[in-house]
Amino acid sequence: MAIIPFYKPTLRRKDMDAVLQTMVDERIGPGERKNLFLKEFCDRIGFAHGVALRTVIDAMICGLKILNLPEGSRIGTGVLAPSYYEDVVRSLGYELLLGDIDKEHGCLSQAEADRLVQEEGCKALLLHEPVCQIPFGVDYKELGVPVMEDISQSIGSSFEERNAGSWGDLVVCSFEEDGVVSCGGGAALVFNEKEHKTAATELLSNTGSHVELPDMNAALGLIQLAALDEHLHRRRELYSLYTKSLMKTHHRLFGIGHIDFEPNGYGFCTTLDSKAEDVIAFAKKYEVSAKRTFADSLASHHQEAFETYPVALPAFHRSISLPIYPFLSQSDLQVILKVIAHLP
Template sequence: MLIPIFKPSIRRKDMDSVLSNLISDSIGPGLLAKRFAQSVSRYLGVAGGVALREYTRSLEVALDALNLAPGSRVVLSPLSPGMYLHVLKKRGFKPLFADVDSDSPVISVDSIKNLLSHDPHVLLIHYHLGFIPDMEEISNLGIPIIEDISHSFGGNTVDRRCGNYGRYIIISLEPENIITSGGGGMILAQRSKDLTAFKKVISDLPEETVLSDINASLGVVQMSSLESFIQARKEIARIFTQALVESKHKTLIQSIDSENVFFSFPVLLESGMAEVRKYAEKKNVQTLPAFDSSIIKKLNQNGFTFPNAKTFFFRTLLFPLYPAMGKRNTEHVARVLSTLP
């Protein structure tokens, strides 16, 4: 049986808890969504948040809350999710692309600094594959940050958790991410005045914009297991890293003094991706090009050049890594990694 590239960490007892929450007489409509957002806010140590039905909507609300004028300039990495570009263009904003570091797929501080002459209005920072850029130096630039911690939820720098640098923080809650509510997203704010600003934006949207209680209930249960999820990911990554040493390939590493979360297991290939994928599939292991849905896939068609991002785009392949893998599947993937062509 094929080991899928992603699988949500949902146990039978989690679904029992979801059902118990939904039928509780003490919980009214919408309260579970509030409880979920409060749980995430407490974990991150921020002012508050709102869970939404769509991840894309989380970014839209964050941008609208900043009250940016059409033509505003937004700095982001070309390895960011492709939907970013759609949202920016829809609002008439101008993307400014900063390359990533040469040794890690994180947005480069030097590349951001090279764009300061364009007077950017916002930095849109995505923690690609859970790896953490130099957020201390980035935050010292004094430009408002929207921080996307979908891949890095639970990670931290020396001083702070990921999610403590942005004016607004967004999270995807789709099944492949660190925690899931079965779909949707969340927006949070560090400061009370920014929380008020984005809640005003949400108040003008349809009522069904907010995450449903059944989805939020799953999110509440997931938050109660977050630390165990993160530890399980670390242990599996340790096993896979040791196995990969036997091959000619290598994995990516956190390049600054921070503790990343393993969103998946990335392999930086020394041979052709098609050959490696064919071998893994033959061994019943699903793989995925790491940045197949990123912006750079579109930029490549338009003559843009970002040498470091292009390297990661063409050479990084993801292998399954998630808490629900189990011992047998973990050992099988490790054997495959150790024998990759």
């Protein structure tokens, strides 16, 4: 039996045909399909304008630049955000400050957001929403600084009708191979303000055609967006099955457990009582890939700071994720459910 891969893009005949068509049409670079993809994404997330770029790094840098923050500004984020947030913020000469997460939803906690803005003087917040989670009950925007919400792992998640993408003044989303929506690679940044649109256009005036998403990749994204609801449906089904299996153990689901939460099923993450390495080895014995969820997060540079990040650090050390994607076969699914139900 081959090992069940950790993730798989959801690619059907339609996806392949769309990419193929860009080559038949000899339109593979950034063009009309890029524009169309961006429009569909804007409509889906509920924003008016945006840019579709090749990397989430560029998208975040673009987002921060159009905010026109003072030189050397402090920027706040949660400590479970990806390490590359540091690269983004530093490349602009800003300083990244970290806050602890909320136990309920795994995103930056309200109290920590308050501290970062009011005490530490952060001029903007980068809101990372880890594995399906959204910060229900929090309103960062009230703090009066711009919020850039990263829905790469939460696109499609909702809680009582409030969707991922509704917490930010700007929203960024990456479309990597492991994403719920994939372009093979790429990202979008969306916003509503006219002045942001003007600033983004100005910013890309020289580089545009070299950094915007190629049509070859956008064509894939278009089909992925069109199939998103179907994919979300399946991912949620799986998430729900996994959750039930997990209830047979003493382990806890990471993040929101509320019945009104509709996760996007980007990932399935549990925070263990036991050592992550042992559980990963256990899963591997049954040919199931498992990974430490937050190994590449900013917390990796603060591994011992339990007093500063009392909620995030245990999650950092002891959270693992298991494979979850629409293309899991029925037999794979049974194996994974069994592994979850018996996690040591």
